[in-house]
Amino acid sequence: MSHVVSPVREPLVLGGKTYADVTEDICRQVEAKPTKLWNIAFLISLVLLGIGMYSAYRTWWYGIGEWGLNKTVGWAWDITNFVWWVGIGHAGTLISAILLLFRQKWRTAINRAAEAMTIFAVLCAGTFILLHVGRVWLAYWCLPLPNTYGSLWVNFNSPLVWDVFAISTYLTVSLVFWYIGLIPDLATIRDRAKTKTARIAYGILSFGWDGAAKTWQRYEAVSLILAGLSTPLVLSVHTIVSMDFATSVIPGWHTTIFPPYFVAGAIFSGFAMVLTLMLITREVFDLKEYITIQHMDVMNKIIIITGSIVGVAYITEFFIAWYSGVQYEQYAFLNRMSGPYWWAYWSMMTCNVISPQLLWIKKIRQSVVATFILSIVVNIGMWFERFVIIVTSLHRDYLPSSWAMFYPTLVDIGDYILTFGLFFTLFFLFAKFLPVVNMAEIKAILKTSSDIQLEAHKPTVKAASHSEAQTRPAYNKDAE
Amino acid sequence: MEHNENKFLVGVYDDEDVVLSAVTNVRNNGVRIYEVYTPFPIHGLDEVLGYKRSGLPRVAFFFGLTGTTLALTMMIWMMGYDWPMIVGGKDFVAFPDFIPVTFELTVLLASLGMVGTFLIISSLWPGKKPLLFDSRCTDDKFIMAVDLGKNKLSADEITSILKNSGAVEVNTKIVEE
Structure with a gap:
């Protein structure tokens, strides 16, 4: 049954599409030969991956002494990059799970790619976990396994152990959620495949999906429960990541504000990354009628909100440092702002708090170029945020004789490049061989949310305001 | 379901609202529907x-x-009984510290268990050959399959019921087991 949608709602799909058009538009790039642009982009990612692999080899062969760490700054780029990638991953789950629960139908065009991005970002984060343990062949020590000393178990009081469970659960559940959503679309590709290889490959991948009403009913139940499980899961993951810092006694880390502050920052950076990728994807694969300016506009609004939350958190930290009366805490924050790492602090402030405020202006929010630039700026800012929290809190510890600076080595940089190579290689493979937009979900909203349909039901006097509250469907069968 | 003749009538619809009303219509006319296949979930x-x-x-x-049970049992046993150790002056069984891992394992098992059950009961597995009455059902058509062996009405009667309910085509398909 189609849902009743208020006529003042902006159309989600443009260009007067039919069901067959949706299939055709999305499958086109999967079935076509890779374009020259794709080949070049893929090759560059492979080169980055290659450089990174060499760097990872150095890290594992010679140990983490290859990094610029010293006895004062014992955690630097590894954890900065880890937290950065995990944070980026959060947007995918937010879009696929939380927006599903809130029945935000605009998510349908971007959820597939955003979820894929989540998985790849979490894999990159996982790469840093494996890199920073140094002796990677002993990484299984963080699992609760019996050992030869009469089973001295892992310490379940430690947030680092919680992290092992949180990140691996997050990766597994995201992967399962994403793949279940892919199955119907893979069946669509299977049923229209022209080559034998494609028929066999997509035949295996699509699990024999036939679109039976009973299976769809179960599929819907599974999606809803997975969304319900993923919502607290995604919030728990960055909460636990923040506890890696918050439960320690380092001034600048030991704060109760960390969990919500990290989660907001994660969504902020993740949405920026989704925008960066989606703006390229819609351009390259000609999906402008599915990923519309309207999508960009709503996502930019989420960026303003989360960016402002992050800004308030920065200021609150300062206030609490002063109000606590603890001189170590106060020094840590003054040192952040005006110490030797002042440039990192002010880059963070500019990129995360000041520049996203430009998005209050509708023109900027709806400009592809401006949004693209701002989305990259946000992620630079969020990288600096983690760097500031981690390195500036450590580099001047309690004893002034141990004060030190952190200088990255080539291997530090190479390991960061490794994750970029990994991320983009996986993303390009995904974009070429799998449907980047969820066809089944787009078709399901087509009758209520495409432009021709909305045009047909438009009242003669158009309502002046487009606020979200007004556009709630009068009756939504979905919402049961 | 057994198929006496393995012969199916396949009604093809091209609109989600039409197929939805057609189902009620066809069932009210005393026809048993084998299954409806759609390219996307239709609510209702x-x-x-x-x-x-x-x-x-x-x-x-x-x-x-x-x-939940597994996680709590594991941690309470490991930290409280098997090798108790004082960490940061906490209790051996420091319950609040066990909440994150308990939560993660609850979510992990709930998701994997449910998805696994879903795949098994819907008989979906890698490489399974689907039973497709019309391959357009994953593209833009809504397919209603009627098993002739399970219906008392004749093929002609069912065809006209399907046509009257809004089917754009009615085809016959023999399914080989």
Whole structure:
């Protein structure tokens, strides 16, 4: 049954599409030969991956002494990059799970790619976990396994152990959620495949999906429960990541504000990354009628909100440092702002708090170029945020004789490049061989949310305001 | 379901609202529908077909409960009994510290258990050959399959019922087992 949608709602799909058009538009790039642009982009990612692999080899062969760490700054780029990638991953789950629960139908065009991005970002984060343990062949020590000393178990009081469970659960559940959503679309590709290889490959991948009403009913139940499980899961993951810092006694880390502050920052950076990728994807694969300016506009609004939350958190930290009366805490924050790492602090402030405020202006929010630039700026800012929290809190510890600076080595940089190579290689493979937009979900909203349909039901006097509250469907069968 | 003749009538519809009303219409005319195949989920279709609500939420709950129990038992036993150790002056069984891992294992087992059950009961697995009455059902057509062996009405009568309910085509398909 189609849902009743208020006529003042902006159309989600443009260009007067039919069901067959949706299939055709999305499958086109999967079935076509890779374009020259794709080949070049893929090759560059492979080169980055290659450089990174060499760097990872150095890290594992010679140990983490290859990094610029010293006895004062014992955690630097590894954890900065880890937290950065995990944070980026959060947007995918937010879009696929939380927006599903809130029945935000605009998510349908971007959820597939955003979820894929989540998985790849979490894999990159996982790469840093494996890199920073140094002796990677002993990484299984963080699992609760019996050992030869009469089973001295892992310490379940430690947030680092919680992290092992949180990140691996997050990766597994995201992967399962994403793949279940892919199955119907893979069946669509299977049923229209022209080559034998494609028929066999997509035949295996699509699990024999036939679109039976009973299976769809179960599929819907599974999606809803997975969304319900993923919502607290995604919030728990960055909460636990923040506890890696918050439960320690380092001034600048030991704060109760960390969990919500990290989660907001994660969504902020993740949405920026989704925008960066989606703006390229819609351009390259000609999906402008599915990923519309309207999508960009709503996502930019989420960026303003989360960016402002992050800004308030920065200021609150300062206030609490002063109000606590603890001189170590106060020094840590003054040192952040005006110490030797002042440039990192002010880059963070500019990129995360000041520049996203430009998005209050509708023109900027709806400009592809401006949004693209701002989305990259946000992620630079969020990288600096983690760097500031981690390195500036450590580099001047309690004893002034141990004060030190952190200088990255080539291997530090190479390991960061490794994750970029990994991320983009996986993303390009995904974009070429799998449907980047969820066809089944787009078709399901087509009758209520495409432009021709909305045009047909438009009242003669158009309502002046487009606020979200007004556009709630009068009756939504979905919402049961 | 057995197929006496393995002969099916396949009604092809091209609109989600038409197929939804067609199901009620066809069933009221005394035709037993084998299954309806659609390119996307249509809300309310399960109700008009008379399907019961899925039990998968309950499956998820019990798998989740298993995860909770497993996680708590593991941690309380390891930290409290098998090798008790003082960490940061905390109790051996420092319950608040066990909440994150308990939560993660609950979610992990609930998700995997539910999805696994879903794949098994819907008989979906890698490489399974689907039974497709019309391959357009994953593109833009809504397919209603009627098993002639399970219906008392004749093929001609059912064809006209399907046509009257809004089917754009009615085809015959023999399914080889």
